[in-house]
Amino acid sequence: MTRAILLATTALLTAAPAAWAANGSADGGADGGGGGRLALTRVLLSTGGVGYFEYEATVSGDADLSLEVRRDQVDDVLKSIVVYDDKGGVGTIGLPGAEPLDTAFRELPFSAGDLHSPAALLSAMRGAEVTAGGSSQLTGRLMSVTEETARLPGGDNATVTRHRVTLMTADGMRQLVLEEADTLRFTNPAVQAQIDKALAAVADNARRERRRLTVQSHAPKDGQAGGERRVRVGYVAEMPLWKATYRLSLGADGAPAGTGRPPDGRGALQGWAVLENLSGEDWRGVDLTVVSGNPVTLRQALYTPYFVERPEVPVEVLGRVLPSADEGTVTLDAARPAMRAESSRPAPAPAMAAPAPMAERMAEPMAKTATAPYGSALGTPAVAAVDSAEAGTAEGAQVLFHYPQPVTVPNGGTLMMPIAARAMPVERVALYQPATAARHPLAALRLRNDGDTALPPGLLTFYDRASGTAATAAAGNTAAGNTAAGNTAYVGDARMATLPAGDSRLLSFAVDQSVTVDREEKPDRRLSRATIADGVLTLSVIDRQTTIYTVAGAPDGDRNLVIEHPRRAGWTLAEAAGGGTDGKPDATAIAYRLPLAVPAGKTVTLTATLERPRQERIVLTDLSADQIAARAAATELPAEVRQALTAMAGLRAAVAEKERRIAELERDRTDRIADQDRLRENLKALPAGSDLHKRTLAKMAEAENRLDAIARDLATARGEAEAARQTLRERVKALAI
Structure with a gap:
């Protein structure tokens, strides 16, 4: 069944490119100079909330490659865009400004709002020379545009608004009605060119949700300008998280009665990655990879202009000077040295450092991640573990899932990609968590990852293909319990955290109401040592917190119970004993896990004791006689x-x-x-x-x-x-x- 599902999914993904291409999706590439075309070839989605998109083009000589991105992605593109040229050199990357419309009208005599009506444009262009065509040919400079209301003939008091244009012509002022003129053009070609440029900017701004980047690629300097070479352009942009989801099926024909699991104690696990294409363009035959990890992802408003605030200094205006009249000089008895004020000369400005020469060639392209070959027994995609490391930085482990065939997803579409399909060791247990259910344990599975690759977190749906006894009874699902032998029954859902290779997880999927647990708390205090020295009485005390768990077993079968006993800061587990204990306890971050074998219909107990050593220091001279x-x-x-x-x-x-x-x-x-x-x-x-x-x-x-x-x-x-x-x-x- 598992193999059939995955093979059907593979066939669907293989056939999807042709089906979606028939819908006429837009071309994701853009023509570049030298005959090159940038086409999306690789997509990598990370659980860090970003995606890496890589485009390729084959060019010859100098080439300008165009790439369109959404407006809200430009900050991420400016932060992360990288260009790899196998043989040539990388030049500049250009794109329109953040507010191209404002820039286009900044030096024009009219604004974008003046283009909303001819009257507004003519008012803004007062003084320009125009030529009007129609019943009367007039040429003159614009003086004014006046709005007036005229009554329509017919006697129903209907009115119409017209605009009277006043021109200063060679014969004096002449007027015309704008709505009655056949043509009206500016005689100065430079003015007409300004209007044409403004209208083009308005039309281009209608596509403001996208920005076109132009990447320059230079021909190599070794004289082989005519040869073809490959150019790759990649960037990281915000994308929705891809989600992992799992299905675990237990039981098979021939399984021991009442066990609800295969004879070898293994279950069939299917893992899927659910992802969405919200990149703004179709993915057509791309190489798709999903990565599970916890990378640091940052963003910065690089596309927003920032200006440094500078203090405003008032302009110094020299006041009027009225020199006084010279009244002559006197002869001094002895010559005195004249006082001279040295002129203050500003220090010469330091010479600016010459800019460092730009590297003629960027680093060699990053090698693609190697993956295992496709074609396992169950038809699963290749799965490889990747340790991402860079010299001088900290390492961060990530898990990579690469689909071995090209994938096509339309913009806005959703895709389920298989990431795991294999048999894994499974053990059925009952998990008692006092904070979750005080009286009954949870029906759970202990799933152990015996593979070489970690599994990312996700929800797990549990199916039982056995005769419908143990699993369904433990889950309290009587309807499923009546399922005929060999049929598949839904049992419950579980939350699975990240499952590293070689580790195991307890997956709770239902409440086991057939088992009842009672708790009794007994606090105690014991003196272990007493000393007197330098007038101080020191008491070494051990605080004890004893919890007695009394478990009434289920009538339908034995249970391997795991009791999660809460951990307390500063306390240690001193004792975990009972008549039905089996195995050694382990611990999570918040609880000790104490195993307890509970036979069918029997009542067993488990005693868990936590101890905390502490000391009491008592200064005897500070006490009264009675104390x-x-x-x-x-x-x-x-x-x-x-x-x-x-x-x-x-x-x-x-x-x-x-x-x-x-x-x-x-x-x-x-x-x-x-x-x-x-x-x-x-x-x-x-x-x-x-x-x-x-x-x-x-x-x-x-x-x-x-x-x-x-x-x-x-x-x-x-x-x-x-x-x-x-x-x-x-x-x-x-x-x-």
């Missing part, structure tokens, strides 16, 4: 560490007691000072020598004695507290466990 005591009560700490922390908590409590005594004395002193201030204020208001005055003085003396005692107690308490702190610091510093 240290709480740390000492932790049973996970070693006994030696707990004992040291308990002793340290006692020392810290002693320091805290001394500090509390200091705080009490400072509060008592503050209260005594406030009481003394109150007594002083009262003393000022009491009569001297009175009993109340004497009692107040006695109280002030008593308060002063108490303040002296508090000061002595406070000094003692501060000394004791500092001694306790010193003892704590020394014990902490000396502690090493």
